[in-house]
Amino acid sequence: MTSSDTSLPRNIVEGFGETLDALAQGSALTRPSHVTRLLSQVDVLTDSPEGFEFLLGHMGPLVEAGIFRDGPWEHPERLVPALVAGTLKAGGQTTLMEILSELRLLAIARGEIRNRSVTAEDAREFLRDVLVNSLNLLFPGETEEDRTLDPAVRAKIDHLMGLLRDEVPLEAIKSALATEIELICHQRPIVTRRALEIISLVKREVTLDASGEADRRLRHFLEAVYGPSPGSVSRSPSEYRAYLESATSAQLEEESRALAATLRDTGLAVWPHALLARRVASEPELLGRLLSLSRKGLAELEEHAETVAGLVDETIHPSSARAVYGLARLLDRGLLSHQPVREGLGRIGSLDLAPEVAEAISSARPESPRTPRQLLLADCLCVLGQPLGLGQGRNPTCQSARGISLWSRHAPGKLLEMIRTVARTNDLGMRFEGTTIRSSLVGQGLLEPENLDDQLDAVSLILVPHLDRIYNEMMRRAGGRGEDPHKWVNPAMYGHWIPNGFAAAYNAITGTITDYPTFLRTFYATHHPDYNRGHDLAYPNPVGIFLTSSSGALIGFHAVSILRVRRVEGQVRVFLYNPNTEGRQRWHADISPSVVGHGEEPGESSLPFHQFASRLYAFHYNPSDAGDLDMVDSDAIAPVEAAARESWGRSYQWLTPAVS
Amino acid sequence: MTPNTVALLGWSLPAIESVQKSGRPYVVVSFPDFEAYAAEHDIPFVAWNYNDWNEKSNALQLQELLAPYDVQFAVPLFEETVEWAGAVNSLLRDDPRLLNRGYLFRNKAMMKRKALLAGFRVGLFEEVHSRDQVHQFMSRLNEAELQLEGEDDAWVHLKPFSAAGTVGHKLLKSHAAIDERTVDEDFPCLVESHLPGQEFSVEAFIHGGRVRFMNITEYVKLGHSNHVPASPELEAKRPRIREATERLVTAFGIEYGMIHPEWFLTKDDTLSFGEVACRIPGGHIFELIERGHGFDPYQALVLCSDPATSDEELEQFFPDPTRKPESYAGCVMVYPKPGRVTGLEVPDELKEDPFFESHTLVPPSEHKVPEGREGFGNHYGTIFFRGSDPARMRELLVHYQDVDFFA
Structure with missing residues (x-):
């Protein structure tokens, strides 16, 4: 204990000690109730810097007593720095547990406690990455988020950031900041807000030296913006x-x-x-x-x-x-030479917007004096110019973003026509198996309208709510057919560019994996240059992938598009478009697509073919390309299957023996 | 020597943990829902549905299921398991009256009649089968109170025969309230006149028909707040309360375990009997006893329920009854006000209070619905206090039972 304990209320210090003892002596049966009470005391302690020091001094006993046991923070080696900021802001017990989690890493970094899986150096690196990913918390500004944050939570976060800042001097994160900005910019996103925000923070908060590699890289961006x-x-x-x-x-x-x-x-x-x-x-x-x-x-x-x-x-x-x-x-x-584009832009430029559409655009861009129509037209240029710069924001609408990107590349006239329709009528119709689905007449999709993250380009902002509802309705209608409904929905939604062959890893009725080797062989035979006679994809292939946590547990499904497959420096890689705003999204413990360094075009990300294959759950193909599946080596697919079984495969029952 | 094996009737994690710590062999008997958890945590478990009672599901079957565990006695943890414990103990000890005593605790009208016969002051009560009978009961009370035109009606409490604590309890203050607040499902039930005085409960640990330890829990507001030990004013009446409790034990023929009677005491020292239960009391009373007296009441309950426990063991286990309390442990159970449960706000004033110990309030979105087997109501969390001044304790409990924590 430190001498500053004296300034803490005696009842809290004593109560904390007693609850900590009760937690240490209790079994798993009563742990949740002890933890709840302990957190109410941690709540008081985290209201002051002295309380933080006190807690930091007690991390050893807290960890021993099992404060993190059986919970999401149990294994420090599995935590993700990029998620810390969001969790800190969540409030309540979540904020308190996250604070304790950082204090544990801080104690490890200082060598005050030891952990079997995390060294002091690992812990310092983790905390550095936390700071890089929590810049808004580190340098509280006037962002919208800050205004809505509970002041009590804000104060706790400030105390924590103060401690972390002492541990990880800003100088040490310069290089990480520079890399962050470079990698964001390399992807050429349409919405550049995050890069601009970091650059603005650097300008405000970081002193750049005359020399130094990281300083030079940061100054490059400061000059580019200021x-x-x-x-x-x-x-x-x-x-x-x-x-x-x-x-x-x-x-x-x-x-x-x-x-x-x-x-x-x-x-x-x-x-x-x-x-x-x-x-x-x-x-x-x-x-x-x-x-x-x-x-x-x-x-x-x-x-x-x-x-x-x-x-x-x-x-x-x-x-x-x-x-x-x-x-x-x-x-x-060269799109202006394409008559439907020239015409489409002209029509949007003279459009009367539906009031709801105009309101949606204005309220997302309150700082701009431009009219909603002008903002929409401006972002039409971006969407047509940067099809791989489109992002879904913080919305669960990867399917819709993927559609807009695909149409921008291969059907820009159709896309502009859809934009025009929605902008004028706030409604959209799409054909599905002989009938027309109108977005205004069907139920909610994955997106809850009130939860829409509006940090999107204006095109996505107005189109996505409609596409999302239509996609959802198509999925509903195609459900219950005994196969993955994407088989019918993807070609209907995205258009005739999608081939009719469809393979899914699992049986949609039974939820079992029935013939994974054939699934993999089909993918290799149609997509891998060693087996498909080196043919390239003509159009993006919308595919479904499994996302798993770093421990391998299935988190969910995600939609990406395969753009091309290339051999780069002796390794076959899949190049893809990920509608997630960040192409570096981690898919699994050791599977994170790269966005630079392997010949990626701006906005593309890439993975080695076998890693990509091990995440795949559904794809389209042209059946006439499939050829002889036995050509595909068992040696090639066995490790892929092993990786699949060890991660998302644990959530399914497998009906086939492993490839030997 | 290995202690006797206990069957815990009902699912209570703190009770299980306490028995585990004591080293006594045990088996938990509860609803099949808990079987998976029990298996995962190596808890000896017999699945039993207490709501089914028929030729295929009765105490004889339960006895058979318990046989492999060599159970020597059963302890009821919750209201609905009391007669099952009576039945199992009757069989184990070959004493049919134990089952009848179980029923005595489960039927509030029968319980009050027994108390009346034993010479206790109880309210006027009746078993009623319809709303009309409640009206008649209230009219007769008004008559007895010599009500004049325009005066208020006598208060009537309506209680289910066999629910725990305050569950289903309705206070009817007028004829109009009878029509507004009763539903057909309430009947049949017990109605009784309002008992005046300060309400408190007693937790008496009994072995061999003798009270071995007696705690008094002071109710600041029934179902909302209480503290242990009671204030010096109430503790001053301890001899009187102890005498009455011992008489109750004798009258009810209780030999082993614990009873939890609720009493009313008026300023002129009139003590009235409210009701009595023999299970874990609600309102966090066991937690307060542990903090206020420094022993594990779950272990005390099991120890007292085992006829084989020796007097020496009991003397060693319970604290010296003449010991002055170092501090008072109190709690407020927080109920959100209707329609206002969006977020949790714990005021700084509470966090900074020197009596504040901890709380279990969680924002409604994080709130887990409590397991339905608990005998007390569905409050959203509890605030625990501890301090040396009983007057300040009472003040805090009164204050915080009206604070709205859910903005």
């Missing part, structure tokens, strides 16, 4: 606008080059990009330079200069600056 060009670096937006008005052509040239460089490097378009784009909207040469277009993009710009100038005027504004990057990629894709 001083991307000589003209904008020390000017306010209105001063910069005035500067651009009177700038010489050489100055405009220089601004374009500088802003193009940061756009190319980071994918981050900020207000100077927007102001310069507006200034040079009718000067294709400068605009082309600013947008850092490919040759194809330049040709496109030249051909449709007037359309582009109109689009810039309508969509680009400091509060919708990200559309500068979207426009650039749209031009590079």
